[in-house]
Amino acid sequence: DVKVTQSSRYLVKRTGEKVFLECVQDMDHENMFWYRQDPGLGLRLIYFSYDVKMKEKGDIPEGYSVSREKKERFSLILESASTNQTSMYLCASAGTENEKLFFGSGTQLSVL
Amino acid sequence: GEDVEQSLFLSVREGDSSVINCTYTDSSSTYLYWYKQEPGAGLQLLTYIFSNMDMKQDQRLTVLLNKKDKHLSLRIADTQTGDSAIYFCAETNDYKLSFGAGTTVTVRA
Numbered sequence: 001d002v003k004v005t006q007s008s009r010y011l012v013k014r015t016g017e018k019v020f021l022e023c024v025q026d027m028d029h030e031n032m033f034w035y036r037q038d039p040g041l042g043l044r045l046i047y048f049s050y051d052v053k054m055k056e057k058g059d060i061p062e063g064y065s066v067s068r069e070k071k072e073r074f075s076l077i078l079e080s081a082s083t084n085q086t087s088m089y090l091c092a093s094a095g096t097e098n099e100k101l102f103f104g105s106g107t108q109l110s111v112l
Numbered sequence: 113g114e115d116v117e118q119s120l121f122l123s124v125r126e127g128d129s130s131v132i133n134c135t136y137t138d139s140s141s142t143y144l145y146w147y148k149q150e151p152g153a154g155l156q157l158l159t160y161i162f163s164n165m166d167m168k169q170d171q172r173l174t175v176l177l178n179k180k181d182k183h184l185s186l187r188i189a190d191t192q193t194g195d196s197a198i199y200f201c202a203e204t205n206d207y208k209l210s211f212g213a214g215t216t217v218t219v220r221a
């Protein structure tokens with residue numbers, strides 16, 4: 001069974017903290033994505049990666065960075081968390097055709 | 113996603129049909145998708161349609177695509193309580209997916 005695993009289901013952090021969100025997939029997919037989900041706004045793409053050590057900005061990259069050192073792992077980094085980054089973060093992966101995205105269960109991040 | 117629009121809420125009686133509508137902007141999209149998100153879970157691919165098709169049927173699900181109007185719909189026949197979820201329409205856009213805001217479907221007895 002295919003699996004995208006996000007390391008934390010819930011996280012609470014303080015303003016200014018550095019935050020790491022981890023995502024691992026076991027499907028040998030080339031493409032991985034980080035989205036944030038906010039009520040009424042749907043999913044917005046933060047960053048994506050189509051290969052190891054490659055990254056591309058999505059629609060809302062400001063305040064975020066990513067790391068893809070290994071094919072199966074894609075990390076989202078908040079260098080200095082702010083309250084407007086309180087959100088549900090969803091990781092996804094897809095094969096080369098991008099026909100289907102497989103999503104993790106999400107990490108609900110609260111920044112206080 | 114501003115490029116993909118869908119209504120935010122739909123309430124339907126158990127046993128009736130649900131129809132969720134979506135409009136998109138990128139006429140070059142190869143695939144169009146419907147994803148389902150149950151409470152506390154990530155998104156799950158429900159069905160998708162190639163852009164050269166008008167209709168796709170999969171058990172209780174029927175997808176209709178009107179390319180001229182850039183309109184996509186999802187019909188769920190005999191709606192059940194387990195169909196209560198948020199449904200997202202998505203289009204491919206430069207090999208990325210753009211999602212709508214999601215339609216929350218509530219099934220009432």
